[in-house]
Amino acid sequence: MITELIEGLSITFKHLFRRPVTICYPEQTRKLPERARWRHVLRRWENGLERCIGCDLCAANCPVQCIYVEAGENTDEERYSEGERYAEVYEINMLHCIYCGYCEEACPTGAIVLRQDFRLAYDKRSRYIFGKDELLLPIGHPANPSLPHEFDVP
Numbered sequence: 001m002i003t004e005l006i007e008g009l010s011i012t013f014k015h016l017f018r019r020p021v022t023i024c025y026p027e028q029t030r031k032l033p034e035r036a037r038w039r040h041v042l043r044r045w046e047n048g049l050e051r052c053i054g055c056d057l058c059a060a061n062c063p064v065q066c067i068y069v070e071a072g073e074n075t076d077e078e079r080y081s082e083g084e085r086y087a088e089v090y091e092i093n094m095l096h097c098i099y100c101g102y103c104e105e106a107c108p109t110g111a112i113v114l115r116q117d118f119r120l121a122y123d124k125r126s127r128y129i130f131g132k133d134e135l136l137l138p139i140g141h142p143a144n145p146s147l148p149h150e151f152d153v154p
């Protein structure tokens, strides 16, 4: 009995001086591995135009078909992207997404990219449908001019 007690206390004592393996999230966060990929963003060119040309290749390559794209025609008066078309509707169902990155690989303009923001917990299912308003980066955001596979911006 005494032996087991001493053995148990010795384990407790040993762990008293070890560095804790837990952190106080969300006040503290861990540095993620360089290649960690979570939340998607739609990027722009340096001139502010959207990179997305509504070609649908990301949706075609998505293994779980959680991307929905509806293309619209650019006009001289109303131009959103450099091509003939732009994504009038762009939606990702984040509940279905498996974060494989195939959409990023398929995109010919580097428009859709996955970044390191993993905070994707919401209390409503409808909140998991990310539309363009949520995905498209604002003009001047530092992630816009960077290349698809640079790891510069979270």
Ligand code: SF4
Residues within 6 Å of the ligand: 058, 061, 062, 063, 064, 065, 066, 067, 092, 096, 097, 098, 099, 100, 101, 102, 103, 104
């Ligand atoms: S990361 Fe994979 S599953 Fe998620 S939207 Fe892109 S292709 Fe689809």
Ligand code: SF4
Residues within 6 Å of the ligand: 051, 052, 053, 054, 055, 056, 057, 058, 059, 069, 087, 106, 107, 108, 109, 110, 111, 112
């Ligand atoms: S994100 Fe890329 S692949 Fe998807 S529709 Fe836009 S340009 Fe095409």
